[in-house]
Amino acid sequence: xxxxxxxxxxxxxxxxxxxxxxxxxxxxxxxxxxxxxxxxxxxxxxxxxxxxxxxxxxxxxxxxxxxxxxxxxxxxxxxxxxxxxxxxxxxxxxxxxxxxxxxxxxxxxxxxxxxxxxxxxxxxxxxxxxxxxxxxxxxxxxxxxxxxxxxxxxxxxxxxxxxxxxxxxxxxxxxxxxxxxxxxxxxxxxxxxxxxxxxxxxxxxxxxxxxxxxxxxxxxxxxxxxxxxxxxxxxxxxxxxxxxxxxxxxxxxxxxxxxxxxxxxxxxxxxxxxxxxxxxxxxxxxxxxxxxxxxxxxxxxxxx
Amino acid sequence: xxxxxxxxxxxxxxxxxxxxxxxxxxxxxxxxxxxxxxxxxxxxxxxxxxxxxxxxxxxxxxxxxxxxxxxxxxxxxxxxxxxxxxxxxxxxxxxxxxxxxxxxxxxxxxxxxxxxxxxxxxxxxxxxxxxxxxxxxxxxxxxxxxxxxxxxxxx
Ligand SMILES: [Zn+2]
Numbered sequence: 001x002x003x004x005x006x007x008x009x010x011x012x013x014x015x016x017x018x019x020x021x022x023x024x025x026x027x028x029x030x031x032x033x034x035x036x037x038x039x040x041x042x043x044x045x046x047x048x049x050x051x052x053x054x055x056x057x058x059x060x061x062x063x064x065x066x067x068x069x070x071x072x073x074x075x076x077x078x079x080x081x082x083x084x085x086x087x088x089x090x091x092x093x094x095x096x097x098x099x100x101x102x103x104x105x106x107x108x109x110x111x112x113x114x115x116x117x118x119x120x121x122x123x124x125x126x127x128x129x130x131x132x133x134x135x136x137x138x139x140x141x142x143x144x145x146x147x148x149x150x151x152x153x154x155x156x157x158x159x160x161x162x163x164x165x166x167x168x169x170x171x172x173x174x175x176x177x178x179x180x181x182x183x184x185x186x187x188x189x190x191x192x193x194x195x196x197x198x199x200x201x202x203x204x205x206x207x208x209x210x211x212x213x214x215x216x217x218x219x220x221x222x223x224x225x226x227x228x229x230x231x232x233x234x235x236x237x238x239x240x241x242x243x244x245x246x247x248x249x250x251x252x253x254x255x256x257x258x259x260x261x262x263x264x265x266x267x268x269x270x271x272x273x274x275x276x277x278x279x280x281x282x283x284x285x286x287x288x289x290x291x292x293x294x295x296x297x298x299x300x301x302x303x304x
Numbered sequence: 305x306x307x308x309x310x311x312x313x314x315x316x317x318x319x320x321x322x323x324x325x326x327x328x329x330x331x332x333x334x335x336x337x338x339x340x341x342x343x344x345x346x347x348x349x350x351x352x353x354x355x356x357x358x359x360x361x362x363x364x365x366x367x368x369x370x371x372x373x374x375x376x377x378x379x380x381x382x383x384x385x386x387x388x389x390x391x392x393x394x395x396x397x398x399x400x401x402x403x404x405x406x407x408x409x410x411x412x413x414x415x416x417x418x419x420x421x422x423x424x425x426x427x428x429x430x431x432x433x434x435x436x437x438x439x440x441x442x443x444x445x446x447x448x449x450x451x452x453x454x455x456x457x458x459x
Contacts, residue, residue: 008444085425108420108442112427127418129443192444195434 004302005114005121006295009132009167010196014174021140023294024287031064034293038300039066044097046072046090047124048080048104053263053285054124054134058101061292067300070096087116094119099299102126120299128161128190134262135167137291138221141284145258146218149176154213156182157223157243157268159189164262165223166193173200180213181206184239187225210243214252220245221260222268246270250278260284316346319367321389321396322379327352329382330362332453336378336411337366345369358385378411380404381438381452407432412447413457419443429457 006012027034043062047055059069072078072093080089086109093100094117102110103124110123110130125131142148153172159165159181170193172179179202181189188206189197197204207213214220225243230236244267250257261269261281273279325333330349334340339347346367355361370390371379379386380402390398410428414421421429421442431438437448447455 010444086420086423087426104420105418106420106423106443107416107418108440108444111442112420112425115427126420127443192439192446195439195446 004119004299005110005123006132006299007110007114007121007123008130009135009171010130012132012135012171012174017136017139017171017174020136020291020294020298021143023297024136024140024290027290027293027297031290034065034297036066037297038062041065041067041098041300042096043067043069043296044072044093044100045069046093046100046102046104048075048086048102048109049125050074051103051125054103055101057288058122058124058133058292058296061289061296064289065293065296065300067098067296086113090117090121099296120302122295122299125163127163128166129163130167131163132167132171133288133292133295134164135171136295137284137287138164138168138260138262139171140287140291141260141280142219142258144287145280146256148172151175151177151218152180152216153177153219153221154180154182154210154217155221155223156210158187158225158229159183159223160187161226161229162223165221166190168221169193169202169204170196170200173197173202178203179205180217182208182210182213182243184208184225184242186239187229210245210249211252214249215254217253217257219258219260220253222265223262224264224266224268240268244268244270245273247272247276250276253278315394316348316365316367316391317394318392319365319369319390320371321391322364322366322371322383323361323387323389324355324358324385325362325364325383326358326385327360327362329453330364332382332456333362333364333379335456336382337364337369337371337375339366374411376400376402377405377408378456381408381412381433381449382456384449404433407441408438411457412438412452412455414440414443414445415447415451415455416440416443416445419445 062069090113099120101122101124104126107127107129109126114121225240227236257278258280259278330351348365350363352360386402388400389396409430430441439446
């Protein structure tokens with residue numbers, strides 16, 4: 001990778017992405033070969049907002065590389081509660097670990113934290129900003145199921161606040177992918193993401209209805225529309241129902257359509273899709289392990 | 305520009321004339337310069353003056369004051385067409401167009417309230433200058449040119 005940190009998908013080149021995905025495939029093929037790879041190394045887990053799964057996934061990935069993790073624990077019981085700055089916290093934890101993983105509720109937190117530390121730092125989600133390690137596992141899943149070039153992908157749901165969507169859309173500009181964004185008017189992509197997509201010359205179209213594009217899609221990436229984004233419950237119900245899919249919806253889709261979701265889902269994907277060949281979201285979640293192992297392996301192996 | 309238009313704003317002896325400011329931005333220019341009238345400088349402001357180049361423009365004349373580079377940098381964001389004339393003894397001795405910098409620090413606040421640059425951290429706000437606005441180096445929020453003035457972090 002060009003830098004020691006993974007902060008934003010917009011910093012990732014095609015080569016960076018392929019290096020991680022290829023390494024993840026090697027790990028998938030022969031996990032035993034990586035079992036002692038980083039014995040003696042320690043990964044610091046700094047989670048300023050709860051995220052059990054992402055934290056467990058990094059924890060598991062590091063341990064499967066032979067390393068260990070230290071966890072700052074819940075914010076309520078840490079020095080953060082006493083008013084310590086993020087800049088100070090990461091500088092302290094840097095002394096305990098060979099790399100850091102940061103989840104923080106403020107946008108730009110990872111960019112700032114990386115300015116204060118010398119060890120590799122992975123952004124595991126900053127507010128509504130970016131979540132690039134999720135993107136790498138999404139790309140790995142897409143590559144396994146549909147291929148990354150000559151790809152037609154629909155990304156549907158809350159595109160405004162969905163950080164996984166922002167990272168994925170920007171990363172896909174490295175590939176020959178035609179991107180269709182499907183959302184209610186009020187939850188369209190934010191200005192800065194559009195700006196990047198436009199600047200990279202990406203093929204992008206926006207829709208309010210899934211059926212306008214469903215038959216063309218190789219991949220449908222669904223995200224959750226959160227109730228708290230809407231001022232009133234009725235407005236939410238009207239919109240959310242429109243973006244739920246079930247096996248009947250998918251009758252109009254290609255037989256080999258891959259349906260993805262970063263999970264957790266609520267009711268946007270009906271359980272009756274789970275047993276079909278379309279459902280790829282659990283596989284996607286499991287891919288978090290080899291992909292995060294690959295990412296940590298690359299970051300921890302760099303000469304510094 | 306005719307002499308008639310110049311006369312709408314009185315001449316200064318020593319100082320700076322900021323001309324070709326986008327109409328309506330004169331008060332923001334004063335804010336950038338930290339001028340609120342309390343420190344005694346003589347200031348003349350022309351607003352919505354007819355202009356061949358801009359249609360309508362604002363002019364700001366400040367007696368006894370030359371601008372710093374960082375002040376000029378900010379001016380360039382809200383008044384990209386501005387020219388800055390240094391006046392000594394009633395004569396324009398230097399005439400410069402503003403040049404947009406690649407980046408600006410500490411002069412604009414990020415409008416994203418959830419941005420880390422608005423938290424109590426030991427950092428300065430920092431923006432990369434785009435062709436039609438600026439972009440927060442932390443949260444990547446884009447502030448369009450016409451929104452810059454509302455987010456100035458001066459004084
Ligand atoms: Zn910001």
